[in-house]
Amino acid sequence: MRIDxxxxxxxxxxxAKGRELGxxxxxxxxxxxxxxxxxxxxxxRVDLIADPLSSxxxxxxRIVAEVMAQLRRVP
Amino acid sequence: MARTTYFGRIARGAKGAAADAVLSPPxxxxxxxxxxxxxxxxxxxxxxxxxxxxQRPSPGVDRKVASRxxxxxxxxxxxxxxxxxxxxxxxxxxxxxxxPSRDFDSQFSAxxxxxxxxxxxxxxxxxxxxxxRGTEASDRRLESVARPDLPHLDxxxxxRATKPAVPQTAAQTHATEALxxxxxxxxxxxxxxxxxxxxxxxxxxxGLQIGSMEIRIVSPPAPPPVKTANAMKRETPxxxxxxxxxxxxxxxxxxxxx
Numbered sequence: 001m002r003i004d005x006x007x008x009x010x011x012x013x014x015x016a017k018g019r020e021l022g023x024x025x026x027x028x029x030x031x032x033x034x035x036x037x038x039x040x041x042x043x044x045r046v047d048l049i050a051d052p053l054s055s056x057x058x059x060x061x062r063i064v065a066e067v068m069a070q071l072r073r074v075p
Numbered sequence: 076m077a078r079t080t081y082f083g084r085i086a087r088g089a090k091g092a093a094a095d096a097v098l099s100p101p102x103x104x105x106x107x108x109x110x111x112x113x114x115x116x117x118x119x120x121x122x123x124x125x126x127x128x129x130q131r132p133s134p135g136v137d138r139k140v141a142s143r144x145x146x147x148x149x150x151x152x153x154x155x156x157x158x159x160x161x162x163x164x165x166x167x168x169x170x171x172x173x174x175p176s177r178d179f180d181s182q183f184s185a186x187x188x189x190x191x192x193x194x195x196x197x198x199x200x201x202x203x204x205x206x207x208r209g210t211e212a213s214d215r216r217l218e219s220v221a222r223p224d225l226p227h228l229d230x231x232x233x234x235r236a237t238k239p240a241v242p243q244t245a246a247q248t249h250a251t252e253a254l255x256x257x258x259x260x261x262x263x264x265x266x267x268x269x270x271x272x273x274x275x276x277x278x279x280x281x282g283l284q285i286g287s288m289e290i291r292i293v294s295p296p297a298p299p300p301v302k303t304a305n306a307m308k309r310e311t312p313x314x315x316x317x318x319x320x321x322x323x324x325x326x327x328x329x330x331x332x333x
Contacts (some may be wrong), residue, residue, distance in 0.1 A: 001283040010292040025290070035283060042286040050292045063290055071283070 001035060010059075011050070021056055028064045039074040046070070 008022045046066045050059070 001285065003285045003288050005287040007287070007289040008292075009290065011294050037283065039283045041284070044285055044288045046288075046290045048290075048292050049295050052295065059292065067288070067290075 001029065003029075017056075021060060024057075024060050025063055028060055029067060032064060032068060034068065035071055036074055039071065041071070041074055044070055 003026070006022055006026070008018055008025070010018055010021065013021070044067065046063060048059075048062055048066060054062075
């Protein structure tokens with residue numbers, strides 16, 4: 001999988017923390033299975049509502065799940 | 076055999092027929108007959124003052140020469156022997172053609188001293204040296220047809236040297252670039268281009284390509300504020316009629332009507 005550009009907007013999180021979350025997200029996506037081997041998606045957008053009671057790892061898990069759901073719909 | 080030369084006829088013609096009787100008879104120049112090389116005999120030997128040095132060598136030398144002409148592997152010796160033999164064929168003077176024969180004797184004696192080196196009893200290095208000399212001589216013959224200014228270039232270098240420095244047409248330029256292997260700089264440039272162009276993701280090969288991934292986490296909506304008593308009072312619409320106003324204002328506290 002190749003991602004040319006990754007944009008992460010999380011309110012209430014510093015830039016350094018957002019960078020760590022981005023790297024963690026990339027690692028989770030790379031380790032995730034069940035992705036289509038070939039596909040082309042020019043733009044993928046994920047909107048989630050933050051849960052103040054959840055941890056950053058749980059937030060990343062939610063993001064990965066949403067991304068996988070969208071990628072499975074790729075023709 | 077004897078001939079009147081051209082000069083003699085001119086002299087007689089210029090002086091006239093009258094002077095012909097007075098003048099001495101024309102000077103006759105004798106030309107030796109065409110001579111066969113070496114084994115021809117002693118023709119012309121008497122016409123030129125002969126000395127002991129011009130004595131014809133023994134017939135054995137001719138046999139040696141004939142045998143040596145058959146020895147082609149000795150390239151150097153063959154060429155030197157040819158130098159000794161060939162001028163005697165071209166020379167007109169009978170005396171001069173004898174002189175190389177003496178040099179020839181010395182050369183042939185040197186040949187005889189070298190000849191045992193060629194036998195099988197001698198070490199192989201001597202024969203190898205002779206073969207190397209023969210190879211060098213043959214290479215010299217080959218180098219005469221090659222370019223002398225580019226003797227040590229290999230085949231690609233030769234092609235590059237003979238190729239024009241500036242290509243003449245654009246098609247020729249593209250053809251040259253297509254034949255040459257890709258350089259690392261061009262490869263690196265292609266990678267950078269695909270990395271900085273989101274729309275170029277589909278052109279960079281197989282696999283799953285995502286041009287732009289935007290993840291936005293929105294804050295949950297703010298919880299509704301807790302309603303207090305004062306707030307409920309403020310939000311209560313005020314009565315518009317006077318009766319209701321009175322009922323509210325005074326009825327609560329017990330309006331006594333009477």
